[in-house]
Amino acid sequence: MLTADLLANAVVAGILLGGFYAAVAIGLAIIFGQLDIVNIAHPAFIIVGAYTAYILNSRFGFDPVLVGVLAAPIFFIVGAGIYRIYYAAFERTGQESLSGLAFFFGVMFIIEVVLILVYGVDYRLVAARYIGSTWSLGFVDLPFRLLVPFVTAVALTAGVYAYLSRTFMGRAIQAVAQDRLALQLMGANPVSVKQWAFALGMATAAIAGSLLIIIGPVEPSVGRLYIGRAFAIVVLGGMGSIPGMFIAALILGVVESLVTTFWGPSWAPAVAFGLLLLTLAFRPSGLFGR
Amino acid sequence: MASRLVASHVEAGYGSVRVLHDVSVNVNAGETVVLLGSNGNGKSTLIKCITGIVQPTSGEIYLERDGARIDLVGKSPQEVVDLGIALVPEGRRLFPKLTVEENLLLGAFRMGARSKIDSNLAFVFEAFPPLRERRNQLAGNMSGGEQQMVAVARALMSDPEILLVDEPSVGLAPILVSRMIAKIKELKDQRHLTVLMAEQNFNQAIKIADRGYIIVHGQIEFEGGSAADLRDNDMIKQYYLGL
Numbered sequence: 286m287l288t289a290d291l292l293a294n295a296v297v298a299g300i301l302l303g304g305f306y307a308a309v310a311i312g313l314a315i316i317f318g319q320l321d322i323v324n325i326a327h328p329a330f331i332i333v334g335a336y337t338a339y340i341l342n343s344r345f346g347f348d349p350v351l352v353g354v355l356a357a358p359i360f361f362i363v364g365a366g367i368y369r370i371y372y373a374a375f376e377r378t379g380q381e382s383l384s385g386l387a388f389f390f391g392v393m394f395i396i397e398v399v400l401i402l403v404y405g406v407d408y409r410l411v412a413a414r415y416i417g418s419t420w421s422l423g424f425v426d427l428p429f430r431l432l433v434p435f436v437t438a439v440a441l442t443a444g445v446y447a448y449l450s451r452t453f454m455g456r457a458i459q460a461v462a463q464d465r466l467a468l469q470l471m472g473a474n475p476v477s478v479k480q481w482a483f484a485l486g487m488a489t490a491a492i493a494g495s496l497l498i499i500i501g502p503v504e505p506s507v508g509r510l511y512i513g514r515a516f517a518i519v520v521l522g523g524m525g526s527i528p529g530m531f532i533a534a535l536i537l538g539v540v541e542s543l544v545t546t547f548w549g550p551s552w553a554p555a556v557a558f559g560l561l562l563l564t565l566a567f568r569p570s571g572l573f574g575r
Numbered sequence: 576m577a578s579r580l581v582a583s584h585v586e587a588g589y590g591s592v593r594v595l596h597d598v599s600v601n602v603n604a605g606e607t608v609v610l611l612g613s614n615g616n617g618k619s620t621l622i623k624c625i626t627g628i629v630q631p632t633s634g635e636i637y638l639e640r641d642g643a644r645i646d647l648v649g650k651s652p653q654e655v656v657d658l659g660i661a662l663v664p665e666g667r668r669l670f671p672k673l674t675v676e677e678n679l680l681l682g683a684f685r686m687g688a689r690s691k692i693d694s695n696l697a698f699v700f701e702a703f704p705p706l707r708e709r710r711n712q713l714a715g716n717m718s719g720g721e722q723q724m725v726a727v728a729r730a731l732m733s734d735p736e737i738l739l740v741d742e743p744s745v746g747l748a749p750i751l752v753s754r755m756i757a758k759i760k761e762l763k764d765q766r767h768l769t770v771l772m773a774e775q776n777f778n779q780a781i782k783i784a785d786r787g788y789i790i791v792h793g794q795i796e797f798e799g800g801s802a803a804d805l806r807d808n809d810m811i812k813q814y815y816l817g818l
Contacts, residue, residue: 453684457681460670463673464668464669466628466664466668467668468681469651469652470661470664471656471681471682471733472657472684575713
């Protein structure tokens with residue numbers, strides 16, 4: 286039954302969830318949106334981030350968000366290494382479109398299988414004081430397990446946006462897929478720029494993973510649910526536009542939340558692909574496409 | 576710091592196609608030298624060899640700076656830019672989905688240019704007032720003439736000592752061609768640049784030339800010691816202008 290407080294709670298929960306989706310999609314907004322690299326393994330790296338938070342939280346009691354921030358530089362270095370392999374094996378010889386996709390597909394499966402072999406298929410979760418408590422504002426509830434990821438994701442999005450628009454490297458990242466040679470004529474090395482950008486995108490996966498496991502328990506194949514969502518958000522947001530990506534993530538979060546509340550949770554995964562199809566049909570350049 | 580740019584006995588091509596045959600060109604500090612020739616004769620290829628986009632198969636390209644010699648052959652475009660050599664490329668090659676200002680700021684990517692970014696930005700906005708008005712517009716949405724302004728301004732943002740200009744007239748209306756060429760001369764004088772310009776519009780190019788070379792089928796057919804030399808040469812009228 287439709288009541289005002291049910292609707293308000295669904296919308297608020299959707300906005301909070303959407304903020305978290307922005308953290309999931311922001312790495313792809315750089316890697317896929319700016320660099321045109323179809324990194325289908327990005328959600329799998331987010332799961333690695335979630336397990337990193339789980340391990341350090343369960344062993345040492347570290348706060349999951351803190352783990353995400355501390356793991357980000359390590360993910361950055363791993364990302365730089367992965368781009369090097371991708372560049373040497375595919376991009377340098379111009380085979381990135383299909384072989385590159387297969388490469389990331391393979392990486393995704395390897396990550397999933399390794400996690401299953403080491404940790405099994407059981408759901409894992411983290412403990413923190415704020416998980417489980419709720420902040421009530423009148424008839425609207427703000428659960429901390431959604432509020433903390435939302436606030437972290439907003440900070441992450443703002444930080445990445447400022448970096449891309451205000452720094453020399455950030456502007457070079459935006460330019461590299463538009464005209465490599467012209468970028469060289471500006472004195473920048475396109476391979477280094479792409480490596481830096483890919484690494485930056487990977488670093489965000491560490492933080493997104495820690496947020497994912499705050500929201501709910503995680504098992505190795507959960508990442509697959511986020512492939513469609515993340516790509517839909519990047520396309521809807523206009524391929525590489527960070528503000529567009531954030532708005533698109535909020536839209537997806539709210540629509541999913543409304544569908545879950547009024548039609549049932551089994552419909553929620555269809556929302557992302559529905560939005561993706563509608564975007565491609567009616568506005569292929571996305572909401573904020575340049 | 577005064578640099579002389581020398582290309583000596585350069586041979587270059589694409590795959591099995593030879594484009595440049597024994598081409599020797601030099602540009603002294605403070606000169607405006609034009610490289611004249613119609614399409615497909617190798618002007619752009621020589622510019623690409625100097626900037627490291629195409630590697631010559633033989634010959635030497637170097638900079639003489641303060642008595643030292645700096646080889647350019649084997650260097651990547653980004654390393655050449657770092658030496659203070661900026662290129663306004665043929666077809667402009669702007670970043671179409673970035674704003675005018677973002678394009679200009681990218682021009683100052685090289686370390687040597689970053690400390691002068693404010694004064695250089697003020698300078699190019701002064702030189703090209705329409706760019707100041709349209710600084711937040713996407714470069715891809717500008718007219719051809721404005722895009723050429725962005726391309727020249729972006730090259731100046733790298734704070735160059737030597738400016739290479741490849742076919743500034745392509746795609747511009749005649750009135751804009753003559754304005755752009757005059758502007759290049761004006762900028763050269765204001766910034767004490769050394770300019771090498773490849774251009775097929777003979778009459779416009781020689782207006783600002785101190786000296787020039789005529790390139791035909793990948794060979795230097797004539798070297799003119801002054802603009803008058805170029806203008807009055809019979810061979811030019813015959814071969815090049817078809818008179």
